[in-house]
Amino acid sequence: MDKPVACLECLQCRRLSLPPAAFCRNCGSEDLRQLTVDQGILYSYTRIHVPPEGWPTTGPYIVGVVQIRQGTLMSALYEGVPWDRPVMGSDVRLKYKDDILYFSI
Numbered sequence: 001m002d003k004p005v006a007c008l009e010c011l012q013c014r015r016l017s018l019p020p021a022a023f024c025r026n027c028g029s030e031d032l033r034q035l036t037v038d039q040g041i042l043y044s045y046t047r048i049h050v051p052p053e054g055w056p057t058t059g060p061y062i063v064g065v066v067q068i069r070q071g072t073l074m075s076a077l078y079e080g081v082p083w084d085r086p087v088m089g090s091d092v093r094l095k096y097k098d099d100i101l102y103f104s105i
């Protein structure tokens, strides 16, 4: 089942925390509000041919680093065929599916 990506925004410095934390990792403030994000920009990616033991994907698969606003980076699995060549800098969508973070183009 698809779920939105929940994170916390610091009301002092506006940085986002993912996963959510009790305080801002940037400035230490506890003045936070919850919000969801569903898009970002593909910052980088790599194609992995040998999955770790117990990983639900049989490989090869793509792991990307997605930049959401204010410089926050998160890693996510690519929801597409592993032979795609995602373009760095392109807009991507984010979602949780079965508690795994995915990005798609």
Ligand SMILES: [Zn+2]
Pocket (backbone or CB within 6 Å): 010, 011, 012, 013, 014, 015, 024, 025, 026, 027, 028, 029
């Ligand atoms: Zn902060």
